[in-house]
Amino acid sequence: MKVxxxxxxxxxxxxxxxxxxxxxxxxxxSDPKDVAKKWEKAGxxxxxxxxxxxxxxxxxxLKLIEKITKEVSIPVQVAGGLREESIISESLGFAQRVVxxxxxxxxxELVSNLAKKFGTNRIVISADHYDGVIVVNGxxxxxxxxxxxxxxxxxxxxFSEFLIxxxxxxxxxxxxxxxxxxxxxAFSNAHVIASGGISNLGDITAVKQCNAxxxxxxxxLYEGKVSIEEAKKLA
Numbered sequence: 001m002k003v004x005x006x007x008x009x010x011x012x013x014x015x016x017x018x019x020x021x022x023x024x025x026x027x028x029x030s031d032p033k034d035v036a037k038k039w040e041k042a043g044x045x046x047x048x049x050x051x052x053x054x055x056x057x058x059x060x061x062l063k064l065i066e067k068i069t070k071e072v073s074i075p076v077q078v079a080g081g082l083r084e085e086s087i088i089s090e091s092l093g094f095a096q097r098v099v100x101x102x103x104x105x106x107x108x109e110l111v112s113n114l115a116k117k118f119g120t121n122r123i124v125i126s127a128d129h130y131d132g133v134i135v136v137n138g139x140x141x142x143x144x145x146x147x148x149x150x151x152x153x154x155x156x157x158x159f160s161e162f163l164i165x166x167x168x169x170x171x172x173x174x175x176x177x178x179x180x181x182x183x184x185x186a187f188s189n190a191h192v193i194a195s196g197g198i199s200n201l202g203d204i205t206a207v208k209q210c211n212a213x214x215x216x217x218x219x220x221l222y223e224g225k226v227s228i229e230e231a232k233k234l235a
Contacts, residue, residue, distance in 0.1 A: 001207070003215060003232050008218070009032060014029040036049075048195075048216055083103045097124050100125060101126035104154070105136055105145065127165075133145070133147070147164075155187050166180060173219055177196065178206055192213050201230055
């Protein structure tokens with residue numbers, strides 16, 4: 001299982017939000033490049049870089065993200081506000097993977113064309129949900145689609161890379177949503193990265209037992225509740 005620290009960016013700073021709400025923000029660093037190198041040195045398998053300003057349509061950290069990718073040698077996946085073909089293509093020019101959420105549920109034709117151009121292995125489908133119901137637009141808008149139906153739809157189109165976040169758990173450190181995680185990890189040919197709620201090493205073990213491909217470390221990592229070194233031993 002891959003150990004993947006998240007670096008969430010807002011106005012050039014490394015932050016964490018509580019349940020995705022920008023008003024509940026904690027700033028951890030004003031030097032994202034230093035944080036990226038710190039996690040790489042600790043043994044991270046990949047970095048998950050999130051542009052929260054782009055997600056909330058309040059700006060862009062894309063140039064900063066590109067600079068960060070040049071500071072590290074481990075793979076990087078870029079997430080947050082990737083809703084236009086030009087920006088997605090630009091991101092794939094320097095990052096190994098892009099994480100697509102809103103656009104994947106609103107313009108399947110575009111996402112399919114991107115997959116044909118770059119390969120489905122470079123497109124990560126972000127199935128963000130609130131207790132089983134898919135949410136989009138920075139988790140601000142609920143849809144009528146449920147998580148399991150979404151997984152069936154995307155795996156049926158040969159997508160294999162997924163990021164699964166139960167928004168109700170994100171940033172809470174109340175433990176991951178193992179019930180839904182088990183269901184999505186049961187899909188054959190699906191590499192599922194679990195995100196949201198990790199609070200301790202026991203949670204990481206529980207995620208691995210669900211056969212997850214990877215685990216995102218966020219607030220628990222920044223608060224010192226877990227370390228990458230310890231997580232790697234369990235993974």
